[in-house]
Amino acid sequence: MNETEKMMFEKSLCAAAAFVLVLAGALSGAQESGGGWEPPLETRPVLTVRAGGDSGVGAMSGSIQLRQDEYVGMVITPAFRNVEDLCVGGIEVGVSSADLDQGAAAWHVEGRLVELRQGEATIDLRWTRRINRPDLRPADPAAWEQRLVLRQGDGGVLDVVRTTKPPSPGCGSFSLTYELEFEGPQALAGAAVAYDLWLVQQDGDGERVTDRYQVTARQGQKVDYFFRPVPYAGDGRRADGHSADILMDVSGTIRGRVRTDGRIDLTVDGSRWFTDAASTAAVGHQGRTMLTVRPGETIEVSTNLPIGPLGKFGDLNQVFGKHRTAVRITAKRLW
Structure with missing residues (x-):
């Protein structure tokens, strides 16, 4: 020691x-x-969304500062390395749902704070998926909404898509995960x-x-x-x-x-x-x-x-x- x-x-x-x-x-x-x-009272709950391929290389993230009873969101559009790979070369983060049609795949993720109690937050989380690349599954548009009770550091998987032609080497799948954190005063x-x-x-x-x-x-x-x-x-x-x-x-x-x-x-x-x-x-x-x-x-x-x-x-x-x-x-x- x-x-x-x-x-x-x-x-x-x-x-x-x-x-x-x-x-x-x-x-x-x-x-x-x-x-x-x-x-x-000084603490702000922040929802961090991470995106990346199954290799873990190049994973990126964006954050939403949750507000009481008001949905706040972002549109995540990954830039894949090539047309066969799901490894991430970059990510665009927007605020308009119109951005869902701008890439091979995109997700609109929104959250709102319902209640902040002893060491945990009750939040409403919802997302919409849009797939514009023919080899990705599931290919259908999807929407999901759930109320969650999360402690600091709690998280989970939002969505996973896979390619029907997995490259070797490379990433055959892409996922979005979330994690709740608390932030205090900037000072x-x-x-x-x-x-x-x-x-x-x-x-x-x-x-x-x-x-x-x-x-x-x-x-x-x-x-x-x-x-x-x-x-x-x-x-x-x-x-x-x-x-x-x-x-x-x-x-x-x-x-x-x-x-x-x-x-x-x-x-x-x-x-x-x-x-x-x-x-x-x-x-x-x-x-x-x-x-x-x-x-x-x-x-x-x-x-x-x-x-x-x-x-x-x-x-x-x-x-x-x-x-x-x-x-x-x-x-x-x-x-």
């Missing part, structure tokens, strides 16, 4: 995911706080956030282990965090790495966005998995916590959710039911 990750290890490690939120003080104790998630676009994560494990026999991970990210950037596996015997007692029957792993992502008042919106995703030493069976869970914190405030997320059966070891709740895990997180703006 490298220096920039600043990993510190005491004894061994454990961690938590599928979160329940507790606000914490120093590592040795906890305190109450009026924290929680608040509606991001904060260059902000950076530092995260200090502590994992605290309290075993059923009273043994306590902590571990630390630090990472820095840009405004709104999602970054990974991870911790070393914790070795256990089949009866739930701590073991060394050579005699372990079960390994517990924790990993996840964290994303922060600084507000103009200095507070930080956090989205924390995490997963905790138990695997046997031979990696032939695994059981685990994952979850998401979203909240707004003051600069330098420490919050704690913990899990005591049922684990489930793991191969020959049976129901792990029987041996890990009294173990308690928590992740304590402090976020602050660097600049």
Whole structure:
């Protein structure tokens, strides 16, 4: 593990995911706080549409800044490399539906914001397809409309077309995908956030282990965090790495966005998995916590959710039911 990750290890490690939120003080104790998630009034939902051939080379994108109860859209017209290939050489983005007849294929994509709630947006998404090249399938004009509830980073496939004469090499198909992102004030676009994560494990026999991970990210950037596996015997007692029957792993992502008042919106995703030493069976869970914190405030997320059966070891709740895990997180703006 490298220096920039600043990993510190005491004894061994454990961690938590599928979160329940507790606000914490120093590592040795906890305190109450009026924290929680608040509606991001400064946040604007943006729908990004990506277009490209199946090779992934030359993929391009355009974005729609969604408005409340008003459709906003764009017409995407890909410029394919040649008349037989579906690899993209360029893309024209227009605003008029008349542009649908200007290329070999074109899509009119529109979206509108219905509601913005805790960490998610309800949007209406609709698109129209026009095909003007005889070798593309499906060839018929098409229209599609759906209401979606999306979190930041959620996305999907809008449409896929294929050629009846796939080139080799080259791209035999072309697709449009979408992804929802949130953007904050332009004045904060260059902000950076530092995260200090502590994992605290309290075993059923009273043994306590902590571990630390630090990472820095840009405004709104999602970054990974991870911790070393914790070795256990089949009866739930701590073991060394050579005699372990079960390994517990924790990993996840964290994303922060600084507000103009200095507070930080956090989205924390995490997963905790138990695997046997031979990696032939695994059981685990994952979850998401979203909240707004003051600069330098420490919050704690913990899990005591049922684990489930793991191969020959049976129901792990029987041996890990009294173990308690928590992740304590402090976020602050660097600049």
